[in-house]
Amino acid sequence: MNDRGLELVRSAMAGSRDSYGLLVMDFTGFVYTMALRFTGDHHMAEDLCQDIFLKGWMKIGDLKDPGAFPGWIATLARRACLTALEKRRRRMELHEGEADLENLNPSFPESFDPARRILEEAMMRLTLQERELLTMCYFEEMDSVEAGEIAGLPPGTVRVYLHRARKKLHDILKGRENELLG
Amino acid sequence: MNSWGSDRLEGRIDALLRLSVEKGSEPSDIIVKLPPERPAFPWARIASVIAAAVLLGFFAVQLIQGYELPVTSFSLSSLFCGISPGEALSAAAIAVGVIGSVTAFIPDWNETLRRML
Numbered sequence: 001m002n003d004r005g006l007e008l009v010r011s012a013m014a015g016s017r018d019s020y021g022l023l024v025m026d027f028t029g030f031v032y033t034m035a036l037r038f039t040g041d042h043h044m045a046e047d048l049c050q051d052i053f054l055k056g057w058m059k060i061g062d063l064k065d066p067g068a069f070p071g072w073i074a075t076l077a078r079r080a081c082l083t084a085l086e087k088r089r090r091r092m093e094l095h096e097g098e099a100d101l102e103n104l105n106p107s108f109p110e111s112f113d114p115a116r117r118i119l120e121e122a123m124m125r126l127t128l129q130e131r132e133l134l135t136m137c138y139f140e141e142m143d144s145v146e147a148g149e150i151a152g153l154p155p156g157t158v159r160v161y162l163h164r165a166r167k168k169l170h171d172i173l174k175g176r177e178n179e180l181l182g
Numbered sequence: 183m184n185s186w187g188s189d190r191l192e193g194r195i196d197a198l199l200r201l202s203v204e205k206g207s208e209p210s211d212i213i214v215k216l217p218p219e220r221p222a223f224p225w226a227r228i229a230s231v232i233a234a235a236v237l238l239g240f241f242a243v244q245l246i247q248g249y250e251l252p253v254t255s256f257s258l259s260s261l262f263c264g265i266s267p268g269e270a271l272s273a274a275a276i277a278v279g280v281i282g283s284v285t286a287f288i289p290d291w292n293e294t295l296r297r298m299l
Binding site for chain 1: 191194195199200201202203204205206207208209211212214215216217218
């Protein structure tokens with residue numbers, strides 16, 4: 001985190017709502033993307049964003065090290081997403097019996113540009129763990145150690161999963177270079 | 183994170199992944215609303231729970247004093263003898279209600295309670 005970010009976290013920890021609001025603006029992109037890649041549902045991701053930042057606001061006083069804020073918010077986001085997925089899974093099991101839970105139709109916002117939409121569609125063809133790790137490892141230069149701590153995996157395993165995920169993503173998007181580069 | 187390839191597609195995927203988690207990558211219509219103030223340590227809540235408990239206790243004592251009770255034996259057997267199933271059920275319901283109300287005031291348990299309901 002840069003100095004401005006650290007200062008905002010310190011101020012938010014001391015109770016400044018305005019500072020936390022600025023942090024929310026800085027991190028909504030990550031939290032929304034994380035929620036979207038977990039759920040594949042734009043509206044659910046939107047609601048999760050609200051819940052995660054609200055929870056963060058209630059708990060930011062417990063944060064010990066301001067520099068740990070990105071990892072902390074990523075952890076909050078991950079937990080909230082997993083809980084939401086579990087709730088959806090249970091709801092669908094109740095209502096649809098043997099529904100195919102892995103092949104839900106993803107919904108993305110209208111405002112995504114074509115390249116982003118293609119990327120997100122390709123991401124949805126990876127496993128949940130691969131999507132999660134790819135998202136975290138591009139956030140705030142997070143390394144495999146930190147991502148592993150959040151995901152509960154050893155750093156070596158994170159690196160293997162990441163390598164596999166990138167290769168799969170590359171294979172999925174092969175042939176769509178022009179659309180992505182255009 | 184190091185770039186994971188030199189060809190154009192890999193570079194573009196790398197750039198898109200990076201852009202997708204940066205500030206402003208969310209749809210523009212997403213607005214996170216925060217409550218006006220973050221409650222400090224929930225002293226006010228704890229105080230209100232205690233006040234409510236004291237008030238309820240006071241009314242309960244008033245109610246009990248209204249009955250003409252015989253000399254009370256404090257042994258365990260006398261406590262439970264003469265309790266009808268309906269009374270036991272009511273007592274259990276009240277206990278669950280009180281525990282539930284207290285739980286609702288503890289922020290960390292809110293989520294669990296909400297999930298249970």
